[in-house]
Amino acid sequence: MKLFRNIYLFALFFLSACTQTENCTQEKNVLMQVGFYKKTMDSTTKIYSKSALTIDSIWVMGLGTDSLLYNKETSIKSINIPLKKTIEQTDYIVRFNNTTDTISIFHTNNDRYYLSLECGCVVAHSIDEIGSTGHFIDSVSIINRDINTTNAENIQIYHF
Numbered sequence: 001m002k003l004f005r006n007i008y009l010f011a012l013f014f015l016s017a018c019t020q021t022e023n024c025t026q027e028k029n030v031l032m033q034v035g036f037y038k039k040t041m042d043s044t045t046k047i048y049s050k051s052a053l054t055i056d057s058i059w060v061m062g063l064g065t066d067s068l069l070y071n072k073e074t075s076i077k078s079i080n081i082p083l084k085k086t087i088e089q090t091d092y093i094v095r096f097n098n099t100t101d102t103i104s105i106f107h108t109n110n111d112r113y114y115l116s117l118e119c120g121c122v123v124a125h126s127i128d129e130i131g132s133t134g135h136f137i138d139s140v141s142i143i144n145r146d147i148n149t150t151n152a153e154n155i156q157i158y159h160f
């Protein structure tokens with residue numbers, strides 16, 4: 001009987017040591033943050049300055065997908081959009097108010113971006129180049145090439 005009790009206690013302690021005490025509390029979503037800005041030129045100095053632009057209505061859909069990321073969202077100053085994990089080009093159709101543009105992001109994927117033991121790895125990206133049509137968009141600037149789980153602005157879209 002004593003042997004049974006000792007084996008039972010040993011098994012109880014052994015199995016209780018296997019319980020997971022820490023969960024992944026880190027952000028695992030890798031999203032590219034896009035900010036919207038307006039360029040204005042000072043008439044006397046002829047120097048451009050930028051100011052945040054609020055979009056009245058925005059509609060965003062990935063090219064080749066059937067789901068909308070933003071559907072007529074109002075009063076938007078920035079958006080967060082994912083990039084493709086398996087290929088190195090992601091295209092979006094973006095409708096600003098009633099004007100449509102296409103944005104192409106060429107990027108390198110890093111599938112070994114390590115977060116922690118609890119969270120594992122995620123696919124991070126590095127922006128190589130960005131192209132866009134020029135209906136609403138005047139220009140696009142890459143601010144931070146590295147897209148990972150930090151909530152940092154990656155590109156800025158300018159409108160005159």
